[in-house]
Amino acid sequence: MDLFELFTFVVFFLSLVGIYGVLALGLNVQWGLTGLFNIGIAGFFAIGAYTSAILTTADSPGYVGGFGLPMAVGLLVGILLSGTIALLIGLITLNLREDYLAIATIGIAEIIRLVLKNEEWLTNGVRGIAGIPRPFAGWFDDPTGVTNLLVVALALVVVYAALERGRQSPWGRVMRAIREREIAVMAAGKNTVRFRLESFVLGSAIMGLAGGLYAHFFGFVSPEAFDPMYTTFLIWVMLIAGGSGNNRGALLGALVIWTIWAGTEYLTNAFAPPEYLTRAATVRMFLVGLLLEIILLTRPQGLLPESQFVTRREERRRRRSDISDGK
Amino acid sequence: MSLLSMTRLRGGYGGADILNGIDLRVEAGEIVVVVGPNGAGKSTAMKAVFGLVDIREGRLVFDGVDITRLRSDRLARLGISYVPQESNVFASMTVHENLEMGAFIRRDDFSGQLARVYDIFPPLKEKRASRAGSLSGGQRQMVAIARALMLEPRLLLLDEPTAGLSPAFTELIFEKIVEINAGGTSILMVEQNAKQALGLAHRGYVLTLGANRYEDTGANLLANREVAEMFLGG
Amino acid sequence: MVLEIIQLTVYGIVLGSIISLGAIGLSLLYGILRFAHFAHGDVMTVGAYLALAGVTGLGLPIWAASALAVGGGVGLAVLIDQTLYRRLRRTAPVILLIASVGIALILRSLVQFVWGPDTQVYTQELQMPVRLLGIRLKPTQLQIVAGAVILVVILHLFLTRTRTGKAMRAMADNPELARIVGIDTELVVVWTWVIGAALAVAAGIFLGMDTRLQPTMGWHILLPVFAAAILGGIGKPYGAIVGGMVVGIASELSTMVFPPVYKPAVAFALMVVMLLVRPTGLFGAPR
Incomplete structure (x- = not known):
């Protein structure tokens, strides 16, 4: 591998880490901040990707599209659409039990997958949509994709900075208090459903942004890329491994887990005989699953715990629930 | 002692x-x-x-x-038998089943105690097939105490x-x-x-x-x- | 038109039988452990493939292979519970939810690793549909409905006549009081896994008989199964049976209007409507 190839590889790798980082940050808004359980991440991711793809590609006879709009418009509409769908789901399920929300998000992701696969007039079906413009394509020559990495990095920094500011604001404190089920929040007259809705919509909108970045990064989207289980699951493992509630933890998790995921893929591609390649992929998925369970059992707070204060409070809550269990 | x-x-x-x-x-x-x-x-x-x-x-x-x-x-x-203050019956189970659950840890024949408990609380005998959750507060309290008595504590x-x-x-x-x-x-x-x-x-x-x-x-x-x-x- | 409706309703009852068996287990587990077991569909998948191993690997007839699969599936479920879920039970329920999503993935990867990603069938034999008053019905479909009815009757007898079954109902009703009367709650939990997994394995085998085996079969039916459990009022096993039938029949009837690929969406829509109108389920108290 010469230097140019290595550079291209690193750029490629970091771009994906960045996109997954944005996804993990989005999930952290929902789970880390208010304890909402979204297992339909792939759905919101796909909405962002397909929206931007349809809006920015050139005209095609097979399906709707050919709007040829600028990338920024594609991303923005993708964000708005993910957020809107999240708003609808949230309005229905957020005042119910947390597991109902989880089931509803699975349902939405599954329906989105079915639509992507079957509504050819809209999404070109299983063939997918190709020719999605790269950022600033045609302005200058960029064989390594470094412009793309810069765009992803910019998005990541903006999202991160905004979330960190939000987290330390009164809004963020209320959010965390809701997660801890503080009775005081309700006593203070805060409308918890409304706050939860805000965090759900915001998180999903961020996932939509990640989808748009992904579409423009690869230049091609197809339903396969948004398998509800794999994408969703990887993001969850990233957040839990990194440390939920902590934005830096979410990013660290994205980096570590993606390194493991991509690294093992590289290894199996290099060393496993071709006939075992599909099997190797399942082994990797199995191991990631196992990794998650081990983290849950041995280090549930993740690599970077949120902060001492909250952990101690968490601890106390846990001890209290032990007793009501009669232990 | x-x-x-x-x-x-x-x-x-x-x-x-x-x-x-x-x-x-x-x-x-x-x-x-x-x-x-x-x-x-x-x-x-x-x-x-x-x-x-x-x-x-x-x-x-x-x-x-x-x-x-x-x-x-x-x-x-x-x-020792304990009757908590609240939710002290199995609401979805019948009165009779509640009493059976009271005797859950007994492996012997408890039909004698069952009869005695029904004697102490005659209204329960009439309601034995009703779900405990459908009873009035007073009757539910009877079920709760009767259940506790099934152990002959x-x-x-x-x-x-x-x-x-x-x-x-x-x-x-x-x-x-x-x-x-x-x-x-x-x-x-x-x-x-x-x-x-x-x-x-x-x-x-x-x-x-x-x-x-x-x-x-x-x-x-x-x-x-x-x-x-x-x-x-x- | 009328005949078509009847025909689809019959198919709906077949599908409903499969969904019900899954939903009963889900509901029982929810009642006892208070968490939505997201790996339930994949337990179904594992069961279906274990039976396949019995049929193609050991050359057993399907009923013997099924018995073997039930044993295997139950053993696996109890093992997972004791090594993983039991240790997480004292933390927030949502942690169990995440853990079960992980288990779903682990099980599916295992199935894909051992049996490969391609679809498979129990038998290559062509099924000749029986015609009855103009209604077509394959012998396997009759077997599925009959099998489901038998299992439900056995479950009913277990829940109402046996000590363990009553303890299970008591614990679902009032866990604190169950402990007070001296019920060994950990033992009840193990029994719940035994029943839930056995029914899931049966549902998986029936699903494989009705259609084909595929590593994602269980995951894809999870949504209708959840919809059925919620329709019946989650935590109520008898409600799950009705919920399963409603979801099954509605899904089949919907194919008159929508493409069949959207069957899961119909189940989901039913569930959403139920959550909006009456979140406690068909038989629950209105909000």
């Missing part, structure tokens, strides 16, 4: 202690009533006997056996058995408690209806802030002016 003795018990639910060194005993054959203001730790003291509280310090002895940190099912086997723990009941039902439940006690079961009871409860108690305890305040016979406590001012409405 006392049937139950609680010595300098301290503990709570993981946070600050709710029990601050309580002493309490029940002799065989007694009805003992615990009264006190809200938050005095009455119910907690009773839950502590049944292994539902984090005990930090102190000792619980039942009939010579140290039960300080015993699990609930072991206590049931020793002959030596000690019955009752947490506010008349809470929320009409005066007529309160009267009835107290009558039944005396009847059960006459059958040989010792009773430790927490009550809000302090006047009536102390009236039928052999002995009573007044708790405040998780510690003993007064301890005397039921009659003497009723006659005590300070106690009367505190709890009995003057």
Whole structure:
């Protein structure tokens, strides 16, 4: 591998880490901040990707599209659409039990997958949509994709900075208090459903942004890329491994887990005989699953715990629930 | 030797202690009533006997056996039955099934005890096939006490058995408690209806802030002016 | 038109039988452990493939292979519970939810690793549909409905006549009181896994008989199964049966209007409507 190839590889790798980082940050808004359980991440991711793809590609006879709009418009509409769908789901399920929300998000992701696969007039079906413009394509020559990495990095920094500011604001404190089920929040007259809705919509909108970045990064989207289980699951493992509630933890998790995921893929591609390649992929998925369970059992707070204060409070809550269990 | 003795018990639910060194005993054959203001730790003291509280310090002895940190099912086997104040029946199960669950740990034939329990609470016999959740509050309380009796316990723990009941039902439940006690079961009871409860108690305890305040016979406590001012409405 | 409706309703009852068996287990587990077991569909998948191993690997008849699969599936479920879920039970329920999503993925990867990603069938034999008053019905479909009815009757007898079954109902009703009367709650939990997994394995085998085996079969039916459990009021096993039938029949009837690929969406829509109108389920108290 010469230097140019290595550079291209690193750029490629970091771009994906960045996109997954944005996804993990989005999930952290929902789970880390208010304890909402979204297992339909792939759905919101796909909405962002397909929206931007349809809006920015050139005209095609097979399906709707050919709007040829600028990338920024594609991303923005993708964000708005993910957020809107999240708003609808949230309005229905957020005042119910947390597991109902989880089931509803699975349902939405599954329906989105079915639509992507079957509504050819809209999404070109299983063939997918190709020719999605790269950022600033045609302005200058960029064989390594470094412009793309810069765009992803910019998005990541903006999202991160905004979330960190939000987290330390009164809004963020209320959010965390809701997660801890503080009775005081309700006593203070805060409308918890409304706050939860805000965090759900915001998180999903961020996932939509990640989808748009992904579409423009690869230049091609197809339903396969948004398998509800794999994408969703990887993001969850990233957040839990990194440390939920902590934005830096979410990013660290994205980096570590993606390194493991991509690294093992590289290894199996290099060393496993071709006939075992599909099997190797399942082994990797199995191991990631196992990794998650081990983290849950041995280090549930993740690599970077949120902060001492909250952990101690968490601890106390846990001890209290032990007793009501009669232990 | 006392049937139950609680010595300098301290503990709570993981946070600050709710029990601050309580002493309490029940002799065989007694009805003992615990009264006190809200938050005095009455119910907690009773839950502590049944292994539902984090005990930090102190000792619980039942009939010579140290039960300080015993699990609930072991206590049931020793002959202690507990009727919590709230959600004390299996609402989705029939009255008959509730009584069966009361005898869950019994491996012997309990049909004799079943008949006796139905004798004590005749209305339950009529309602035996009804779901417990469909009964009135008073009848549900009967189911709860009847369920606890299915073990033929030596000690019955009752947490506010008349809470929320009409005066007529309160009267009835107290009558039944005396009847059960006459059958040989010792009773430790927490009550809000302090006047009536102390009236039928052999002995009573007044708790405040998780510690003993007064301890005397039921009659003497009723006659005590300070106690009367505190709890009995003057 | 009328005949078509009847025909689809019959198919709906077949699908409903499969969904019900899954939903009963889900509901029982929810009632006892208070968490939504997201790996339930994949337990179905594992069961279906274990039976396949019995049929193609050991050359057993399907009923013997099924018995073997039930044993295997139950053993696996109890093992997972004791090594993983039991240790997490004292933390927030939502942690169990995440853990079960992980288990779903682990099980699916295992199935894909051992049996490969391609679809498979129990038998290559062509099924000749029986015609009855103009209604077509394959013998396997009759077997599925009959099998489901038998299992439900056995479950009913277990829940109402046996000590363990009653303890299970008692614990679902009032866990605190169950402990007070001396029920060994950990043992009840193990029994719940035994029943839930056995029914899931049966549902998986029936699903494989009705259609084909595929590593994602269980995951894809999870949504209708959840919809059925919620329709019946989650935690109520008898409600789950009705919920399963409603979801099954509605899904089949919907193919008159929508493309069949959207069957899961119909189940989902039913569930959403139920959550909006009456979140406690068909038989629950209105909000």
